[in-house]
Amino acid sequence: MKIEAIDLFYIALPKITRTADGTQDSLVVRVRTDNGLEGWGECDASPLVSMTAYVMPMSHSNVINIREALLGETIDSPEDVIRLRKKAGEYGLDIQQLDHAVAGADIALWDVLGKHLGEPVWKLIGHNVSFKKLPYASVLFGDNPAETRAIADSIVEREFRAAKFGWGPMGRGSLADDIALVQAARDGLGPDEKLLIDAGIIWGDNVDAAYERAVAFADLGVTWLEEPLRTEEVGAYKELSERVRANGVQIGIAGGEGADFYRVADDMMTNAGLDFVQIDVGRIGGITEAKRVADRAHELGIQYVNHTFKSHLSVAASIHVFAGYEEFDLTEYPAGDSALILGLTAPTGVFRDSEGLVQAPDTPGLGVEANLETISQYQRHVKIEIDGAVLFESSQP
Amino acid sequence: MKIEAIDLFYIALPKITRTADGTQDSLVVRVRTDNGLEGWGECDASPLVSMTAYVMPMSHSNVINIREALLGETIDSPEDVIRLRKKAGEYGLDIQQLDHAVAGADIALWDVLGKHLGEPVWKLIGHNVSFKKLPYASVLFGDNPAETRAIADSIVEREFRAAKFGWGPMGRGSLADDIALVQAARDGLGPDEKLLIDAGIIWGDNVDAAYERAVAFADLGVTWLEEPLRTEEVGAYKELSERVRANGVQIGIAGGEGADFYRVADDMMTNAGLDFVQIDVGRIGGITEAKRVADRAHELGIQYVNHTFKSHLSVAASIHVFAGYEEFDLTEYPAGDSALILGLTAPTGVFRDSEGLVQAPDTPGLGVEANLETISQYQRHVKIEIDGAVLFESSQP
Numbered sequence: 001m002k003i004e005a006i007d008l009f010y011i012a013l014p015k016i017t018r019t020a021d022g023t024q025d026s027l028v029v030r031v032r033t034d035n036g037l038e039g040w041g042e043c044d045a046s047p048l049v050s051m052t053a054y055v056m057p058m059s060h061s062n063v064i065n066i067r068e069a070l071l072g073e074t075i076d077s078p079e080d081v082i083r084l085r086k087k088a089g090e091y092g093l094d095i096q097q098l099d100h101a102v103a104g105a106d107i108a109l110w111d112v113l114g115k116h117l118g119e120p121v122w123k124l125i126g127h128n129v130s131f132k133k134l135p136y137a138s139v140l141f142g143d144n145p146a147e148t149r150a151i152a153d154s155i156v157e158r159e160f161r162a163a164k165f166g167w168g169p170m171g172r173g174s175l176a177d178d179i180a181l182v183q184a185a186r187d188g189l190g191p192d193e194k195l196l197i198d199a200g201i202i203w204g205d206n207v208d209a210a211y212e213r214a215v216a217f218a219d220l221g222v223t224w225l226e227e228p229l230r231t232e233e234v235g236a237y238k239e240l241s242e243r244v245r246a247n248g249v250q251i252g253i254a255g256g257e258g259a260d261f262y263r264v265a266d267d268m269m270t271n272a273g274l275d276f277v278q279i280d281v282g283r284i285g286g287i288t289e290a291k292r293v294a295d296r297a298h299e300l301g302i303q304y305v306n307h308t309f310k311s312h313l314s315v316a317a318s319i320h321v322f323a324g325y326e327e328f329d330l331t332e333y334p335a336g337d338s339a340l341i342l343g344l345t346a347p348t349g350v351f352r353d354s355e356g357l358v359q360a361p362d363t364p365g366l367g368v369e370a371n372l373e374t375i376s377q378y379q380r381h382v383k384i385e386i387d388g389a390v391l392f393e394s395s396q397p
Numbered sequence: 398m399k400i401e402a403i404d405l406f407y408i409a410l411p412k413i414t415r416t417a418d419g420t421q422d423s424l425v426v427r428v429r430t431d432n433g434l435e436g437w438g439e440c441d442a443s444p445l446v447s448m449t450a451y452v453m454p455m456s457h458s459n460v461i462n463i464r465e466a467l468l469g470e471t472i473d474s475p476e477d478v479i480r481l482r483k484k485a486g487e488y489g490l491d492i493q494q495l496d497h498a499v500a501g502a503d504i505a506l507w508d509v510l511g512k513h514l515g516e517p518v519w520k521l522i523g524h525n526v527s528f529k530k531l532p533y534a535s536v537l538f539g540d541n542p543a544e545t546r547a548i549a550d551s552i553v554e555r556e557f558r559a560a561k562f563g564w565g566p567m568g569r570g571s572l573a574d575d576i577a578l579v580q581a582a583r584d585g586l587g588p589d590e591k592l593l594i595d596a597g598i599i600w601g602d603n604v605d606a607a608y609e610r611a612v613a614f615a616d617l618g619v620t621w622l623e624e625p626l627r628t629e630e631v632g633a634y635k636e637l638s639e640r641v642r643a644n645g646v647q648i649g650i651a652g653g654e655g656a657d658f659y660r661v662a663d664d665m666m667t668n669a670g671l672d673f674v675q676i677d678v679g680r681i682g683g684i685t686e687a688k689r690v691a692d693r694a695h696e697l698g699i700q701y702v703n704h705t706f707k708s709h710l711s712v713a714a715s716i717h718v719f720a721g722y723e724e725f726d727l728t729e730y731p732a733g734d735s736a737l738i739l740g741l742t743a744p745t746g747v748f749r750d751s752e753g754l755v756q757a758p759d760t761p762g763l764g765v766e767a768n769l770e771t772i773s774q775y776q777r778h779v780k781i782e783i784d785g786a787v788l789f790e791s792s793q794p
Contacts, residue, residue, distance in 0.1 A: 012456075016454070016455050017457075018457070018458045018461075019457060019458055020457055020458050020459060022457050024456060025454075025456045025457075044491075045456075045460075045492070045493060046449070046450070046453050046456055046460045046491075046492050046494075047453075047456070048449050048453035048781075048783075049446060049449045049450050049453050049492055049493075049494050052445050052449050053443070053446050056443050056444075056445035056446050057409070057413070057422075058413050058415065059409075059413065059419070059421060059422045059443055059444070060413070060415070060416060060417055060418050060419050060421055060422075061415045061416055061417050061418075062417060063442075063443050064415075093598075093655075094419075094441075094442065094443075094655075095442070095443050095446055095494075096442060096446075096493050096494045096495075096496060096657045096680070097443075097446050097492075097493045097494035097497075099493060100493040100494075201490075232658060232659060232660035234660060234663075234664070258490075258491075260493045261629065262629060263628075263629035263631060263664070264660075266631075267660070267664050267668075271668070283491075380454075380783050380784055381782075381784050381785070382781070382782070382783055383780075383781070383782040383783075384445075384779070384780070384782075385778075385779070385780040385781075386445075386778065386779055386780075387777055387778050388778070391445075
């Protein structure tokens, strides 16, 4: 089949707040083929910046837009998707935003290929089985321990068996303040639930500050300390990981959501001493590249985990990536109440079973469907003109 | 002084050809302050994609545009520029294009600060002296050896003492074809001129293909083989560099223009075995970040060289970065005939002296001035609307 159209939908809640909540807007990408099929994908990135990477005028042979790379191309096999992802990367070699932007198209290509071949994406990318994963409710800290406790209580009520708290006031006060926040989360969850902490790069390159927290949080049974440092501080990460291990501190060091392309993840896995590598399929250039990271993590004995703070389109795409690796048994699962989290794919989604586990589905493609009404309701109408000519204009889904 | 406005100008030649010629368009950034000064900078990136990073709506607390980060801020010292570069990076933490885009503003901030304090940028960023550098004429290969020879002849006529040939047919035919191209360049330049070869990442991750060329080109007195491999193939680069050294092949391995942020350059310097690291100040996030790479290269004993294929605004910005390092004695110097190369700053520019050398000037700021007529003549008028409201519209300079 041939790629006939690539449609871009910028959706957003009416009011965007200045919190670390990535479920407030999205760029949704639809690929349509000449046999009447369509595939869907989602980017975790500024929608407007990413849209322009699909439509901007050529600058030279290494700055050519994604639509130009993909429209009219043939797609009949997994090799075609991999070839086209590579082609888009070559056309957009010098477009920094390329990976964030092309992620949506890459996911949509796997989805439409799965529908075409009648196979789930996890099979197409080389897995033999789709293992169940334990979803952890991924939430932001409350503004103080009491609010954090209330959020933890609500997670238990919703029967999650694991939870991650992140950002908010973490690292903005004293060590004691940070411990009080984590203690509140632990108190709410009870002693047996898995608790993960996301520091939101707050200690920058300060290994001592991060190490102190690692020690204190380990005492509260925290499984991992995520992004204590900035992604690019690979040397500082290494120092931190080695100090944690040398002193027998029982906590993992996690990071990697800032990996915009494969080598950043590989660099962190090889040189930062990570225990968990967290990859956002909507940033790193799609399923094709995320799968490379999962394979490499498997080789290195590092646990691959998805980073996902978007809709169930992204939840589904993320979980297909590492479905077949039994040892990668945790999955980030957005637990907020944004109308985009479930609404974008309602009534389909990646739902928990009776044991509270989730699984990449066996249905063809991603196994979730986009809800056109949600897109229509939340779509922002974008129009870009150059020298008076319309370069791009949003259309109804 | 306070930052009062950040203006964006997308300029382009009337006809863009599909060659690896980055002098066909540009995003020029002007910063205006409340005391009537203005500074100028240039991005080496898709102009439209980069523009949107200055104006796009907030997605959440880590996707906030560059104008929002900088407008109204105070700038009176080098520390302020560094602080603002960091602030823009934090506001745009999850905008992949951030570094390519903010480069223009960062350069403009150094320029305007220099004008404010009456100092050249090289002094503000910590150099004590501005050493002269040997500029190499940077050109593309002709389509065949005869055309390449003619280009080499023209470089000698223009009295350049060094030249780099890149892209075009290199690596697209046989080993013999590649040697014939380099031989033609050498024949034209004569035996004494410095000759550099840029393979334009053509061998991907194929170390054997790159090594064969390294050996053959060394025999033709080539100083470095640039980008034989893709930027992200750090392991393959390492293998190549080690094989070249182990066998005493007299050629350097160069790379780094694909470094979109500091850690990519650091990763290549630390793990790829480079002899020369080539940094584009208009991609890596400006003078602030490029200077970090130059400092690190100095520590590691790797030669820093600018990558520059834009106007003399970028030539000037690039050379200030490493002005004070005497051992970094080469500088890339665009030698094409695009109206944007000289026109953007005409009649100012970074010109060769009687010895054929260039130098970061002593005049305040960058030492070159933008030519408003050139901008007016080549400006593309961009208008971006969201939900019917104008988000951005180009204005006259």
